[in-house]
Amino acid sequence: QHLLLEARKLISANADVYIQRLSEAIAIPSVSTDLVHRDDCFAMADLLHRWIEDLGGSAEKVLVGFQELDDGTRYDLPPVILGEFADPRRMNKPTVLVYGHYDVQPAEAGDGWKTDPFKLTEVDGDMYGRGSTDDKGPVLAWLWAIEVYRELGVELPVNLKICFEGMEESNSECLGDLLERETKRGGFLSDVDYVVITDNYWVTKEKPCLTYGLRGLATFECEVRGGSQMLHSGVHGGCIAEPMTDLVQILAAVSAMGHGDIGIEGCGKDASAELTEDEEELYRGISFDTDTFREDSGGVVKLVGENAQEVLMNRWRYPALSIHGIEGAYSGTGFKTVIPGSVTGKFSIRLVPGQDPKGVEEAVKSVIEERFAEMKSPNELRITSSSSKPWLANPKSGLYQAGAAALLKVYGVRPDLTREGGSIPITDMLQEKIGVETMLLPLGQSNDGSHSNNEKMSRKNYLRGVQVLFSLMTEVARVHG
Amino acid sequence: QHLLLEARKLISANADVYIQRLSEAIAIPSVSTDLVHRDDCFAMADLLHRWIEDLGGSAEKVLVGFQELDDGTRYDLPPVILGEFADPRRMNKPTVLVYGHYDVQPAEAGDGWKTDPFKLTEVDGDMYGRGSTDDKGPVLAWLWAIEVYRELGVELPVNLKICFEGMEESNSECLGDLLERETKRGGFLSDVDYVVITDNYWVTKEKPCLTYGLRGLATFECEVRGGSQMLHSGVHGGCIAEPMTDLVQILAAVSAMGHGDIGIEGCGKDASAELTEDEEELYRGISFDTDTFREDSGGVVKLVGENAQEVLMNRWRYPALSIHGIEGAYSGTGFKTVIPGSVTGKFSIRLVPGQDPKGVEEAVKSVIEERFAEMKSPNELRITSSSSKPWLANPKSGLYQAGAAALLKVYGVRPDLTREGGSIPITDMLQEKIGVETMLLPLGQSNDGSHSNNEKMSRKNYLRGVQVLFSLMTEVARVHG
Ligand SMILES: [Zn+2]
Ligand SMILES: [Zn+2]
Ligand SMILES: [Zn+2]
Ligand SMILES: [Zn+2]
Structure with a gap:
């Protein structure tokens, strides 16, 4: 406790330096989805690489692959930075792997940004800039934490390993291969005891939390092909089996149960893991104001769920089907009497523990094929789907106890133990490949606006x-003790 | 017959002049939907006005209204040209009203046009240019026909009245008021015996036809409002009653019967006028190749209808429901896990004689409201609809006999008596206000591409x-005689 007090003083004294350095990181537009910014990604990797070495760690930039353009030009993918702060004298320290990413989402000045997205700008205590909260702020916070131990002349209490990647916003392409290789016996990641990921957000603006669960996702694209062109309903209406007619019947069939559940066996609440007393207890304690949430959600009339607990469960622990839209149909304003030649319906199901992703894909396809067969349509049906698994950790495990203790000391409150309704694919990937306790430790607030304009921390x-x-x-170190 | 032979020689001799004049008309971009081209509309009106007077007729440009911008600026609508070639000595001649329009659809060079849309360009016997077939070519053909009588020194066999409007591509705004006024006792249109409209196309590329029927149209916009913004299915999926779920159920309910009919009482084939022997006979004679039609329709797999007759009946004499698309949902390529906040489904029903347009609107609304109530959705439903009536003339009447005789003489074949599946709102308006036999006499071919790029005649x-x-x-004159 005394040590934390010292640290707190130091952090307070160094605040300007910390923010200045974040400002330098934000100024590098390391957008991984845009080849124009590939050099910036490398510059950002260099900055982190040098910094880790300056802090006394070792680090390497690992090239994991390349992109090839049609003309044969190759571009290396932004490197993964593998860093290490190990103490050879104390082998009994636990080894913690820290995951973060240094690439950012695209951002255009003007595109709704009130400030220059690549110039960190503080307004009323919020620091605006692309990457401020996703994920450069958290990545830098790790390095400052190490720096503080160093300045205090205290050894790190754990062996720290670092994995900062530069392709997270581009589906972490090729990271899986690297993990595969480095988790083998003798590999860089083969001796990891805990994984901590700092790449998500609090559930509210006010209270810290630890995140122990994520939903998976099964996505579906259902194409109904008639002819190759838009026709006119005056000329063709009545003598064409219109693809849109087929598609709305299909979409109606998959969403048959309306709101609150999914009417396909194995896909709805019936297939979710049972709600235990212990789990229910976790929900009871969570601070969550449904009215605020409803307002922040564009003022929807009514949430599905009788109270905060039910609403949260519907968001986190139960599956949900969403129809996102239709490609190929008329989507503009006004009225246009066209008959779309081919249309693709896009929908997805958020998956939860208890569900078999491949089983859900198959069940949904069967429903579609059955409905389509009933219609005896001359059109062609094509369904593509893919899925990622849900993720669930044990929130009572040592790692979560350590996380809760740290948050309690800093914020003076026990964090809520929460889940998220979305997916962070890297989480399940790390959990599966490394196979140790994994924790999502968010540093930013619910309203940070990652991926949107005016992102801030x-x-x-x-x-x-x-x-x-x-x-x-x-x-x-204490819980491992 | 001798007279026609003389006329034919003259027309052949003057062909270059006729095409040169069409070229001048095409060079005036009289786009009524775009205020930038309002002066061009007036220029085009002047050209026709002067020409009618040069031909010995009388004409006036009637201003029928104006558009007002937000800043109060007013723009006169393009004038309606009312012209007349009357013979005061022969009051017993029938009076024929000719309808055409001198405004055109917008066209952008580059937008798929192989030639400059406002420079008439002949390629392999086809003259490309915006307005060539819709409707400047036919309008000019009327004036040349008068000119031929004049050159031959022969009196017009009918009293000819002309109505050339300049707002047809903008819903013929304000024309209704003018018709109302001029059809009153003593009005310009009060003594019309026949109406001939030259503003549609043959059913095929090869054979001329006369058009005696058009379907009407009931349009529906069905909005389901949840909140005011796009949400993310990871964050909100499961706790929101998604508007898209409601909408697909609604669209599935209105299109419940799938292909071939409409499953709402009073809206489908059950409500269509009975098919008489006489009418069936008309269909038997029509040259129509379903394979060509299928190919020209983007290669749809199969037409609805067992043979040419059934396909044509489905296009012309039976109602049809088309779902055009959805506004507010995701419509791009790729996958985006959004939850649309509000969505509007757009669909329409082509109406046929026997159906009551208002009744159809009500029946469809009832089905929607019933389905929506069943779902107990917290979202808001808003339905707007409008309708226009179908039109049907008697293809055995004198006017059609005259039309058929004229086409037989020129083309050497008896024209098919056909309908169209679309609507030409002016037709029903003229028929209703003037109340005399009305005929659609198309001059252009099925592949002229009015409203699309590379329009030609x-x-x-x-x-x-x-x-x-x-x-x-x-x-x-003969049939009237
Ligand atoms: Zn991130
Ligand atoms: Zn991100
Ligand atoms: Zn037109
Ligand atoms: Zn027209």
């Missing part, structure tokens, strides 16, 4: 984040 | 069109 969350990560290392 | 159809209209006047 609050000055307070950034600086307290350094304290939290500093403290977490101590706590992990 | 064949040189042959243009020149023969002059013969047809020349001959028609004689034939109308």
Whole structure:
């Protein structure tokens, strides 16, 4: 506790430096989805690489693959930075792997941004800039936490390994191969005891949390092909088996149960893991104001769920089907009497523990094929689907106890134990390949707006984040003890 | 017959002049939907006005209204040209009203046009240019037909009245008011005996036809409102009653019967006028190759209808429901896991004689409201609809006999008596206000591409069109006689 106090003083004294460095990182537009910014990705990797070495760690930039253009030009993918702060004298320390990413989403000045997206700008305690919260702020917070131990002249309480990738916003392409290789016996990741991921957000603006579950996702594209062109309903209406007619019947069949559940066996609540007393208890404690959430969600009339607990369960622990839209039909304003030649319906199901992703894909396809057969349509049906698994950790495990203790010390409150309704594919990938306790430790707030314009991280969350990560290392060593 | 022979020689001799004048008309981009081209509309009106007077007729440009911008600026609508070639000495001649329009659809060079849309360009006997077939070619053909009588020194066999409007491509705004006024006792249109409209196309590329029926149209926009913004299915999926789920159920309910009919009482084939022996006979004679039609329709797999007759009946004499698309949902390529906040489904029903347009609107709304109520959705439903009536003339009446005789003389074949599946709202408006026999006499071919890029009229159809209209006047006088 005394150590944390010292750390806190130091962090407070160094605040300007921490923010200045974040500002330098934000100024590098390391957009991984855009080849124009490939050099910036490499520059950002260099910055982190040098910094880790300056802090006394070792690091390498690992090239994991390349993209090839039609003309044969190759572009290396942004490197994965594997870093290490190990103490050869104390082999009994636990080894913690930290995951973060240094690439960012695209951002265009003007595109709704009130400030230059690549110039960190503080307004009322919030620091605006692309990557501020996703994920450069958290990545830098880790490095400052190490720096604080160093300045205090105290050894790191854990062996720290670092994996900072530069392709997270581009589906972490090729990271799987690297993990595969490095988790083999003797590999860089073969001795990891815990994995901590700092790449998500609190459930509210006010209260810290630890995230122990994510939903998976099964996506479906259902194409009904008639002819190759848009026709006119005056000329063709009545003598064409219109693809849109088929498609709405199909979409109606898959969403047959309306709101609150999915009417396909094995795809709905019936297939979810049973709700235990323990789990229900976790939900009871969570601070969550449904009215605020409803307002922040564009003022929807009514949420599905009788109270905060039910609403959260519907978001996190139960599956949900969403129809996103239709490609190929008329989507503009006004009225246009066209008959679309081919249309593709796009929908997805959020998956939860208890469900078999491949089983869900098959069940949905069967429903579609059955409905389509009933219609005796001359059109062609093509369904493509893919799925990613849900992820669930044990929130009572040592790692989560350490996380909770660290947050309690810094924020003075026990964090909520929460899940998210979306997926962070890297989480399941790390959990599966490394096979140890994994924790999502968010540093930013619910309203940080990652991926949207005016992304920000609050000055307070950034600086307290350094304290939290500093403290977490101590706590992990303690529970491991 | 001798007279027609003389006319034919003259037309042949003057072909270059006729095409040169069409070229001048095409060079005036009289796009009524775009205020930038309002002056061009007036220029085009002047050209026709002067020409009618040069031909010895009288004409006036009638201003029918104006458009007002937000800043109060007013723009006069393009004038309606009312012209007349009357013979005061022969009051017993029938009076024929000719309808055409001098405004055109927008066209952008580059937008798929192989030639400059406002420079008439002949390629392999087809004259390409915006307005060539819709409707400047036919309008000019009328004036040349009058010119031919004049050059031959022969009196017009009918009293000819002309209504050339300049807002047809903009819903003929304000024309209704003018018709209302001029059809009153003593009005310009109060003594009309026949109405001939030259503003549609043959059913095929090869054979001329006369059109005696059009379907009406009931349009529906069905909006389901949830919140005001796009949400993310990871964050909100499961706790929101998604508007798209409601909408696909609604669209599935209105299109419940799939292909071939409409499953709402009073809206489908059950409500269509009975098929008489006489009518069936008309269909038997029509030249129509379903394979060509299928190929020209983007290669749809199969037409609805067992043979040419059934396919044509489905296009012309039976109602049809088309779902055009959805506004507000994701319509791009790729996958985006959004939850649309509000969505509007757009569909329409082609109406036929026997159906009550208002009744159809009500029946469809009831089905939607019933289905929506069943779902107990918290979302808001808003339905808007409008409708226009189908139109049907008697193809055995004198006017059609005259039309058939004229086409037989020029083309050497009896024209098919056909309908169209679309609507030409002006037709029903003229029929209703004037209340006399009305005929659609198409001059262009099925593949002329009105409203699309590379609109054309064949040189042959243009020149023969002059013969047809020349001959028609004689034939109308004869049947009226
Ligand atoms: Zn991220
Ligand atoms: Zn991200
Ligand atoms: Zn038109
Ligand atoms: Zn037209």
